[in-house]
Amino acid sequence: MSNNIVELIMRSQRGEVDSFGSLVNIYQSKVLGLCLKLTGNRSDAEDLAQEVFLKSFRSLKGFRLEADFGTWLHRITVNMYLNYKKKNSKVTIFYIDDPVKTDTGEINREILDESADPSQEIEEKEDRNVIKQALDSLSPEHKAVLVLREIEGYSYEEIAQITQSSLGTVKSRMNRARQALKEKILQTGMTKAGKGGEI
Structure with a gap:
């Protein structure tokens, strides 16, 4: 991790929200990309990514600086995805490009x-x-x-x-x-x- 990332993490661990916002800006596209690949649709991916960053902010004090922050975020993403799937295993998801069913x-x-x-x-x-x-x-x-x-x-x-x-x-x-x-x-x-x- 770069010194800049480490500094942002340390500031975020002290509760500096702006520093955490900078971390979100840096890692947002990677986290959203993984969420999209896991969920299969943009809406669920955006919801999951938002939950990942909320959870990571709450858990940040326990983050060890010798670990890789991106890998840590991906771990949170996968765990939250698996938990979501377990809770919502019977939910039917409709996609915008799915066919529209009519009487005919x-x-x-x-x-x-x-x-x-x-x-x-x-x-x-x-x-x-x-x-x-x-x-x-x-x-x-x-x-x-x-x-x-x-x-x-x-x-x-x-x-x-x-x-x-x-x-x-x-x-x-x-x-x-x-x-x-x-x-x-x-x-x-x-x-x-x-x-x-x-x-």
């Missing part, structure tokens, strides 16, 4: 780029939907590990620290998550499954 069927809401190849764009959108549905079908613990490793680029050791799990547990969850994701994608017959490397 469904109407899709989408705007196509006129310069693009329509069939290719439709195929890519279908593939993205398959991957999103496959990710959403994973347990919150498996989804969190997969997002941290494959999207955020954390090492297994860092993920173990963030999730407060053993290295063996992280590797086991990752293997199960990859296998479940692969099976779900292959079940749907996705046209591009396997392109671009391993799932």
Whole structure:
């Protein structure tokens, strides 16, 4: 961590709200990005990010300066996401691009780029939907590990620290998550499954 970050943390630990506001400005995009990948929609991601920063401010006195502040924030993010999913496991979430159900069927809401190849764009959108549905079908613990490793680029050791799990547990969850994701994608017959490397 840079000396500037350490100084802001120390001031925030003394209760200086402006210093904590500076920390929020520095880390907001990373935390929001992770929240978006975990929740799958902007509204829930923004709510989760706000809760993460509130929790981190309340817990800041216990933060050890030898730790990495970004990793600490990601740990809070993942824990709050997992707790939220446990409490709200029966909540149905509707997305703005989900089809509208009518008496005569469904109407899709989408705007196509006129310069693009329509069939290719439709195929890519279908593939993205398959991957999103496959990710959403994973347990919150498996989804969190997969997002941290494959999207955020954390090492297994860092993920173990963030999730407060053993290295063996992280590797086991990752293997199960990859296998479940692969099976779900292959079940749907996705046209591009396997392109671009391993799932």
